[in-house]
Amino acid sequence: MSNNYLKFIPNGITFSERPISALATQRLAWKATIIIWLIGNISRNKSSSLRKLSLFLWIVQNPENEQLINEILRDQNRLVLASVKFDPTLPRTLSYLKELKLLEIKNSRYRLTQPGVQILLAVNAEAELFKFEKQLLASLEGSFLTDTYIDSLYRGG
Amino acid sequence: MALKIRALRIVVNAGNKNFGAEYKFATSGLNVIRADNSSGKSTIFDSIIYALGLEAMLGASRQIPLKSILTTKVPLDDGSAVNISESYILLEIENGAGEIATIRRGVVSNDDPNLVTVYNGHLISKVPAPGMLSTNYYTRLPGSAQNERGFHNWLAKFINWDLPLVPKFSGSLTNLYLECIMPLMVIEQKKGWSQLQGTVPTQYGIKDVRKKAIEFAMKLDSEKISQQRTALNVQLAATKLGWSLSSEKVALIARNVGGTVEGIPKEPRSNFTETTPTAFKVSHESGWSLISERIEEVKSQIQQSKNLDTKSEKFDEATKLRLGNAEKALFELESMYRNLIAQQNFERSEKVLLFRRKETLSNDIRQLEDTHRISKMGGNTNAITSIDNCPVCESHIDGTVLSQNVNRVVMDIQSNVQFLKDELKTVELLNRHHDKNIEANEIAASDLAQRLDGKRLEIREIKESLLEDSRIPSKIEIIRQVNLERELLRLQAAVSDFETQLEALDVLSEQFAEIKGKIANLPDAYSEADEEKINYLRDALKENLTAFGFKSFDPAKIDISRESLHPIVEDFDWYFEASGSDNIRAIWAYSLALLSVASSNPTNHPGLLMFDEPGQQSSKIDSLRAFFRRAVVMANDQHQIIVTTSEKVDSLNEFLSNIPSTKFILPDGEKLIRPMRN
Numbered sequence: 015m016s017n018n019y020l021k022f023i024p025n026g027i028t029f030s031e032r033p034i035s036a037l038a039t040q041r042l043a044w045k046a047t048i049i050i051w052l053i054g055n056i057s058r059n060k061s062s063s064l065r066k067l068s069l070f071l072w073i074v075q076n077p078e079n080e081q082l083i084n085e086i087l088r089d090q091n092r093l094v095l096a097s098v099k100f101d102p103t104l105p106r107t108l109s110y111l112k113e114l115k116l117l118e119i120k121n122s123r124y125r126l127t128q129p130g131v132q133i134l135l136a137v138n139a140e141a142e143l144f145k146f147e148k149q150l151l152a153s154l155e156g157s158f159l160t161d162t163y164i165d166s167l168y169r170g171g
Numbered sequence: 172m173a174l175k176i177r178a179l180r181i182v183v184n185a186g187n188k189n190f191g192a193e194y195k196f197a198t199s200g201l202n203v204i205r206a207d208n209s210s211g212k213s214t215i216f217d218s219i220i221y222a223l224g225l226e227a228m229l230g231a232s233r234q235i236p237l238k239s240i241l242t243t244k245v246p247l248d249d250g251s252a253v254n255i256s257e258s259y260i261l262l263e264i265e266n267g268a269g270e271i272a273t274i275r276r277g278v279v280s281n282d283d284p285n286l287v288t289v290y291n292g293h294l295i296s297k298v299p300a301p302g303m304l305s306t307n308y309y310t311r312l313p314g315s316a317q318n319e320r321g322f323h324n325w326l327a328k329f330i331n332w333d334l335p336l337v338p339k340f341s342g343s344l345t346n347l348y349l350e351c352i353m354p355l356m357v358i359e360q361k362k363g364w365s366q367l368q369g370t371v372p373t374q375y376g377i378k379d380v381r382k383k384a385i386e387f388a389m390k391l392d393s394e395k396i397s398q399q400r401t402a403l404n405v406q407l408a409a410t411k412l413g414w415s416l417s418s419e420k421v422a423l424i425a426r427n428v429g430g431t432v433e434g435i436p437k438e439p440r441s442n443f444t445e446t447t448p449t450a451f452k453v454s455h456e457s458g459w460s461l462i463s464e465r466i467e468e469v470k471s472q473i474q475q476s477k478n479l480d481t482k483s484e485k486f487d488e489a490t491k492l493r494l495g496n497a498e499k500a501l502f503e504l505e506s507m508y509r510n511l512i513a514q515q516n517f518e519r520s521e522k523v524l525l526f527r528r529k530e531t532l533s534n535d536i537r538q539l540e541d542t543h544r545i546s547k548m549g550g551n552t553n554a555i556t557s558i559d560n561c562p563v564c565e566s567h568i569d570g571t572v573l574s575q576n577v578n579r580v581v582m583d584i585q586s587n588v589q590f591l592k593d594e595l596k597t598v599e600l601l602n603r604h605h606d607k608n609i610e611a612n613e614i615a616a617s618d619l620a621q622r623l624d625g626k627r628l629e630i631r632e633i634k635e636s637l638l639e640d641s642r643i644p645s646k647i648e649i650i651r652q653v654n655l656e657r658e659l660l661r662l663q664a665a666v667s668d669f670e671t672q673l674e675a676l677d678v679l680s681e682q683f684a685e686i687k688g689k690i691a692n693l694p695d696a697y698s699e700a701d702e703e704k705i706n707y708l709r710d711a712l713k714e715n716l717t718a719f720g721f722k723s724f725d726p727a728k729i730d731i732s733r734e735s736l737h738p739i740v741e742d743f744d745w746y747f748e749a750s751g752s753d754n755i756r757a758i759w760a761y762s763l764a765l766l767s768v769a770s771s772n773p774t775n776h777p778g779l780l781m782f783d784e785p786g787q788q789s790s791k792i793d794s795l796r797a798f799f800r801r802a803v804v805m806a807n808d809q810h811q812i813i814v815t816t817s818e819k820v821d822s823l824n825e826f827l828s829n830i831p832s833t834k835f836i837l838p839d840g841e842k843l844i845r846p847m848r849n
Contacts, residue, residue: 033579035587035590040571041571042555042570042572043546043555043570044541044545045572047545077530103572110558111555114555114562116555129551132550133555136550136551140544142544143545144541
């Protein structure tokens with residue numbers, strides 16, 4: 015069957031591309047800033063292992079994950095740990111940050127450089143920024159989400 | 172309550188050279204900046220306005236309202252020009268408590284132009300103290316007058332101004348913005364001389380904005396009266412809330428007897444019970460009736476039942492048919508009930524899904540708003556927010572961490588926030604739709620459940636009565652009577668509860684009328700203290716006008732309008748009648764008169780007046796001399812007056828001879844913005 019019916023549309027059909035929606039978690043500005051803020055706040059010496067960073071990034075990306083992490087903490091539930099997702103865009107964002115000289119890698123740990131620390135201080139000073147994330151992290155403070163504990167969770171023993 | 176300008180520094184970096192200007196002002200008395208036309212006086216003046224975040228006075232445009240010498244190019248003596256790489260303004264200010272702060276606002280800068288940095292001390296007049304604290308604020312963004320990090324919120328606190336809430340044309344309330352008040356004190360050249368308060372922005376939609384600004388500046392009690400009005404409006408809102416709670420109770424009472432109430436308005440209404448008929452209807456087997464009619468019907472059925480000489484059923488054809496019909500009806504009712512429950516479960520599960528979606532959307536919006544904040548932060552975060560190319564492979568990136576292979580355009584952050592907010596609205600709309608369905612289903616289910624019970628009982632009784640002795644009264648009839656009596660009691664209790672709620676609604680209706688009456692009766696007039704201040708203003712105005720050689724009307728005939736607080740002659744606004752130069756004199760006279768009210772009455776005037784080129788419209792030399800001399804008297808060692816002028820050096824020296832003032836007199840042909848030492 016031929017496509018002759020198209021001749022009935024005098025001006026043809028035009029498809030116009032509309033801009034697509036991209037969530038904050040998919041935007042470099044948000045992701046890079048939260049990574050810097052996490053590295054600066056989840057450990058004392060402003061450095062973090064990839065595993066720990068990945069776990070915390072997962073926690074703050076979606077409020078529902080807060081419940082899951084509490085289950086992990088309460089029951090040491092490794093089954094729930096299976097639902098922790100590794101963010102595939104994390105390595106790329108870390109590469110960007112490394113090239114921008116905002117962080118460096120030392121002994122397999124991501125450590126903030128001086129310009130990175132400046133951004134961390136600016137974020138901490140902005141009361142309105144990462145309000146929810148700051149509360150969430152404060153509620154987890156004192157929990158036993160240490161490097162050793164996280165490693166043991168992932169190892170399964 | 173004061174705002175004084177201590178010092179101004181303009182810094183322009185262009186072609187590896189520093190240009191700029193620096194002035195240290197006397198914080199009381201008259202300060203005069205004299206230079207030729209086009210030598211940068213208005214740039215100095217507008218820079219102060221810009222540093223104070225008051226550029227809405229200069230127009231509604233979002234563009235930076237400063238001349239090209241601060242925004243694009245600096246002209247050089249040889250006729251060429253160099254591009255500006257960076258420019259900013261520092262403004263050192265002082266308040267009534269003697270506290271000093273320095274404001275830094277970028278013009279050509281990597282930072283967001285809405286970012287204002289406030290240093291907790293002096294940066295210009297003296298060497299800055301080591302370890303001085305600074306805080307970033309934002310201006311010209313929604314919330315900058317109210318939020319903790321809003322620059323005008325900070326500035327109002329610094330001046331010790333408690334900004335009043337004022338009504339908008341839309342009916343909501345808003346803070347009286349600083350941009351609306353300051354045109355009384357800062358008269359700029361382009362629009363400031365067009366009329367009194369010529370630069371008050373109107374885009375905020377504040378009702379009677381000019382009058383509100385004068386009321387505030389003079390601290391009139393009429394401002395309190397309007398606050399009383401606001402308090403009454405809050406009471407009105409509480410009454411409306413009470414009304415909606417009582418209406419909900421009425422709906423619940425009706426639902427419990429499988430009914431509904433018509434005629435209760437959503438908002439309170441004066442004389443509600445007298446003017447608004449309500450109808451309480453209940454459903455039953457044969458349809459819907461008014462509850463009063465249903466009560467009568469039930470009563471009559473009870474009576475009929477009592478009068479009947481009913482004996483137990485016999486197993487005849489009529490009874491079989493009756494039993495069959497009842498069982499068929501029961502089956503239909505059960506089927507309807509099951510469908511309804513399924514429908515209700517569906518509605519509830521949809522609500523759960525919508526709730527989750529709402530949570531997710533709210534979180535996504537919050538995170539995007541954070542992203543917007545990050546992109547506006549400036550400073551070191553620019554390293555992240557302004558990269559166009561991948562720092563690793565140099566390929567173009569669109570600000571996302573999505574796969575870069577797809578050919579697509581990503582929404583900008585604000586459009587994306589709006590996009591998600593629109594979705595959130597749709598979700599909320601659907602949620603309300605499900606709520607309505609759930610409510611309607613509950614009424615229907617409650618009605619069906621009652622009818623099912625009744626039908627099951629009827630079947631059981633028919634079956635039982637077939638086994639009974641036919642000589643004794645029928646048990647089915649006895650139970651029917653009991654049920655009817657129960658229904659009667661339920662209906663009567665509902666009517667009683669309904670009437671209680673109607674009384675409550677009646678009380679709320681009376682309260683509503685009373686508050687409405689109070690609002691209508693609030694005095695528009697001014698208090699005695701207000702009248703004194705207004706008369707003081709009038710007298711000072713007359714005195715000033717006489718001194719300035721005002722000729723269009725006899726100054727003795729001038730009064731202050733109680734409607735607008737502007738000057739009037741025989742109840743008419745004089746503006747269109749007076750000559751151009753007299754209108755300029757009137758603006759001098761009114762601005763100085765407001766300052767003199769502040770000298771002897773409690774007001775909110777910050778004790779600062781700024782005039783950009785008051786010698787407009789070729790004002791006569793005598794008038795201008797009188798203006799300068801009067802300004803010194805009004806400043807009276809407590810207030811600060813800053814004037815820019817292009818009067819000839821000789822005439823200015825003559826005006827100001829023997830009068831104390833701080834002068835910056837630039838010889839003809841020289842520019843105010845000039846190369847500075849690096």
